[in-house]
Amino acid sequence: MGTTLGLDQTEPVTVPLDKELPDGPWKARITIESGLLERTAQATITFPAAGLGEPVPAEHSGWFPWRWVAGAMALILLIVLLAVYVRRRKRAEHRRVTPIAHSAARGA
Known part of the structure; x- marks a missing residue:
């Protein structure tokens, strides 16, 4: 109704x-x-x-004040998404393996 x-x-x-x-x-x-x-x-x-x-x-x-509540929720969502993005990026950089020149180390 x-x-x-x-x-x-x-x-x-x-x-x-x-x-x-x-x-x-x-x-x-x-x-x-x-x-x-x-x-x-x-x-x-x-x-x-x-x-x-x-x-x-x-x-x-x-x-x-619905506009303020909606704006605050959007800001919180943006901060959470940014934190997730930064955390995933740091994990990806940490897992990245830098190749070592094994042939140079064996020849010495």
Whole structure:
């Protein structure tokens, strides 16, 4: 159920309410989570008696810096790959055998 979103994408969420709900004011809080991601928004809501009311901006909390996490993970992966490369190269150099001129040593 729901919509899959990529990085930096947003999608509106609709919360159906009963028509019998009094006008308020109400303190509303919604928490949406998916995997490790969790977003929370809260606002005071008053339903107008008739017509449309002005939108109320939500107070966001639960923001997580995904760009920083992704960048840090990429940096860690790069460091690990570089360490593996250097280690393999050192092992290859250590195993490399330098040929000795046996004929010169035997003739002496």
